[in-house]
Amino acid sequence: MKMLSRAQATQGRLLALTQALSRQALHAVTPCLSKAPFLARFERAGAFVAQWAHAPRAVGAVCPSGISLARRMAAMVPPGDGLVVELGAGTGAVTRALRARIAPERLIIIERLPAFCRLLRTRFPELAIIQGDAARLGDYLPPDRPVSAVVSSLPLLSLPAPAQNAIVEQMRKVTAGQGCIIQFTYALWGRSTLARAGCSRETRAMVLRNLPPARVERFRP
Numbered sequence: 001m002k003m004l005s006r007a008q009a010t011q012g013r014l015l016a017l018t019q020a021l022s023r024q025a026l027h028a029v030t031p032c033l034s035k036a037p038f039l040a041r042f043e044r045a046g047a048f049v050a051q052w053a054h055a056p057r058a059v060g061a062v063c064p065s066g067i068s069l070a071r072r073m074a075a076m077v078p079p080g081d082g083l084v085v086e087l088g089a090g091t092g093a094v095t096r097a098l099r100a101r102i103a104p105e106r107l108i109i110i111e112r113l114p115a116f117c118r119l120l121r122t123r124f125p126e127l128a129i130i131q132g133d134a135a136r137l138g139d140y141l142p143p144d145r146p147v148s149a150v151v152s153s154l155p156l157l158s159l160p161a162p163a164q165n166a167i168v169e170q171m172r173k174v175t176a177g178q179g180c181i182i183q184f185t186y187a188l189w190g191r192s193t194l195a196r197a198g199c200s201r202e203t204r205a206m207v208l209r210n211l212p213p214a215r216v217e218r219f220r221p
Contacts, residue, residue, distance in 0.1 A: 070097035078148060094151060151182045194219045200220045
């Protein structure tokens with residue numbers, strides 16, 4: 001119990017310190033910047049830090065995806081008119097890149113954490129934002145519309161094996177026939193979870209201008 005209390009206290013101090021530093025930086029530079037977009041960035045960063053402090057394994061990253069990574073993932077979506085499903089949208093970095101290329105009626109965003117869902121609905125009111133579990137992906141999709149791509153920012157390698165297997169099975173099921181799966185990982189080398197599950201890799205790219213650097217791959221189920 002003492003160890004748990006200490007861990008919770010440490011998380012609380014980390015969150016409070018980060019928020020205090022953010023406020024100090026904001027007060028220092030706000031006079032020379034446009035307030036609306038700048039404040040929105042701090043809101044997204046604050047939401048990310050709060051979720052990371054509360055449940056780091058659920059977030060699965062040390063910071064939100066960068067612009068270069070988000071654009072690379074969006075660029076891997078093949079042309080077509082089927083649905084594009086994003087898993088693990090977080091604060092919406094990849095969502096924004098997808099929205100710049102894809103009509104809103106084709107996008108479905110699935111995020112498990114309630115705080116991120118609230119933020120996403122504020123940022124993208126025109127999109128379908130679903131609070132749900134990727135292991136039940138098929139339950140959230142219309143049965144009469146094909147899926148062109150599943151774009152995943154889920155931390156598959158950090159999940160327990162049963163959860164990995166359930167999510168990969170769902171991704172393969174909904175993209176079977178004509179869809180693809182786009183997944184990024186911070187593990188720059190080694191065989192991916194999707195490759196081990198039997199998916200065929202079509203292409204990959206290293207995104208070094210990201211913190212930390214990442215690998216993006218596109219698979220066929």
